[in-house]
């Protein structure tokens with residue numbers, strides 16, 4: 137769904153639909169932002185603007201929340217989401233060197249998308265398979281016991 141080409145009526149309809157289940161409930165802004173990110177894979181500015189109107193809150197309040205939790209994305213992620221686990225087991229088995237190798241190879245930092253929009257790099261907490269540490273995922277595929285020198289070959293599968 138391309139947010140830039142959506143007309144304002146469609147955006148309002150989506151925002152109504154997203155906000156309705158959370159109306160009048162405490163902590164609703166976070167839940168609404170989660171729902172937006174699930175739907176669009178990031179939190180588009182046009183949607184935030186309508187949510188602010190819908191909830192009668194300042195737009196700045198929404199951006200405060202988005203920027204506080206680094207889980208929320210303000211730009212569309214790349215086609216392939218690369219997640220490097222930095223949970224304790226992975227950290228101890230060299231995850232920081234994987235983050236560095238990924239960043240160097242892609243020319244981006246965690247939380248950024250490559251200029252060709254092919255990869256989005258993120259650091260995550262335990263992926264739930266600590267016995268395979270250090271672990272990375274590209275999309276749904278899990279790579280275990282990864283060494284920094286394997287990074288170029290792994291990413292080449294997605295070029």
Ligand code: FES
Nearest residue numbers: 221223226263266
């Ligand atoms: S710490 Fe990385 S999978 Fe658990």
